[in-house]
Amino acid sequence: DAxxxxxxxxxxxxxxxxxxxxxxxxKGHDRMYWYRQDPGLGLRLIYYxxxxxxxxxxxxxxxxxxxxxAQAKFSLSLESAIPNQTALYFCATSDSADTQYxxxxxxxxxx
Amino acid sequence: GQQLxxxxxxxxxxxxxxxxxxxxxxxxxxxxxxxKQDPGEGPVLLIAxxxxxxxxxxxxxxxxxxxxxxxxxxxxxxxxxxxxxIYFCAGQLVDKLIFGTGxxxxxxx
Numbered sequence: 001d002a003x004x005x006x007x008x009x010x011x012x013x014x015x016x017x018x019x020x021x022x023x024x025x026x027k028g029h030d031r032m033y034w035y036r037q038d039p040g041l042g043l044r045l046i047y048y049x050x051x052x053x054x055x056x057x058x059x060x061x062x063x064x065x066x067x068x069x070a071q072a073k074f075s076l077s078l079e080s081a082i083p084n085q086t087a088l089y090f091c092a093t094s095d096s097a098d099t100q101y102x103x104x105x106x107x108x109x110x111x
Numbered sequence: 112g113q114q115l116x117x118x119x120x121x122x123x124x125x126x127x128x129x130x131x132x133x134x135x136x137x138x139x140x141x142x143x144x145x146x147k148q149d150p151g152e153g154p155v156l157l158i159a160x161x162x163x164x165x166x167x168x169x170x171x172x173x174x175x176x177x178x179x180x181x182x183x184x185x186x187x188x189x190x191x192x193x194x195x196x197i198y199f200c201a202g203q204l205v206d207k208l209i210f211g212t213g214x215x216x217x218x219x220x
Contacts, residue, residue, distance in 0.1 A: 035210075040213075042117070043199065048206075098144060100208060102154050102155070104151075
């Protein structure tokens with residue numbers, strides 16, 4: 001079984017809809033991250049969390065929110081999706097500041 | 112936001128050739144990492160570098176932590192078809208990683 005899972009793997013939605021992307025991990029790591037990948041732009045950090053009560057903004061947090069419900073779960077929400085949020089979204093976990101383990105990604109399309 | 116400059120942006124090579132890619136930054140990093148992303152998957156760590164000047168190998172892959180701590184290099188020797196993917200560098204900045212823009216590698220038989 002995968003250590004970091006993301007659901008859904010693919011999602012097509014319409015502008016203005018609320019969307020939630022889920023991430024679960026079985027690695028027992030405290031640190032969890034959400035990234036966005038766009039062609040030619042690499043991975044950009046949206047939000048990160050170092051434990052259940054800790055939420056930190058990354059470089060592109062506008063239009064997104066997160067919830068750390070438990071050590072193993074970190075969800076990303078788009079309150080009102082817009083087309084330029086079409087991208088590949090990755091969750092990652094870590095037990096230190098450097099090595100991060102990534103999930104398989106969620107491909108989100110906003111029409 | 113801060114991003115690392117990674118080059119080349121893409122490479123098309125023949126099986127058996129060697130590959131070199133690099134990553135540069137205006138900031139100093141204490142740790143450099145190289146990840147590979149296979150099509151349809153999340154990035155996977157290849158090599159981690161913790162010391163300026165360090166040269167580390169992982170099979171056919173060799174990475175170096177630049178002396179200035181502002182750059183890093185990845186070499187792949189004798190490429191094979193499964194080397195296809197996107198390669199990302201990343202530098203550690205306090206409690207976060209800053210990623211490069213990626214090098215897309217295509218290997219032709």
